[in-house]
Amino acid sequence: MRNENDVSLMWRQLFHGANITSETVAKAEALLEELSPESPLRHRLAGELDEIRKLRKTQLKDNRPS
Numbered sequence: 001m002r003n004e005n006d007v008s009l010m011w012r013q014l015f016h017g018a019n020i021t022s023e024t025v026a027k028a029e030a031l032l033e034e035l036s037p038e039s040p041l042r043h044r045l046a047g048e049l050d051e052i053r054k055l056r057k058t059q060l061k062d063n064r065p066s
Contacts, residue, residue, distance in 0.1 A: 002034045004041045011045060020056050025049070 002010075010031055014024060028049050035042035 001036070002031075004035065004039065007031050007035055007045075008041065015052070020052060025053065025056070028052070 011028065014027055014031070032042055032046055032049065
């Protein structure tokens with residue numbers, strides 16, 4: 001299990017200027033699993049990941065050919 005500082009740093013590196021793919025989301029989910037269930041950071045990042053998923057879904061929908 002990684003500590004919160006490690007996960008926070010890896011999270012920032014994962015999403016810094018990156019094109020968000022399903023692989024990026026999977027890596028983020030794996031990072032969340034490394035935090036304890038009661039961790040405030042885990043809850044905050046889980047909320048961020050939900051927002052990222054929504055944005056990604058919207059972007060994929062908007063990029064489909066008509």
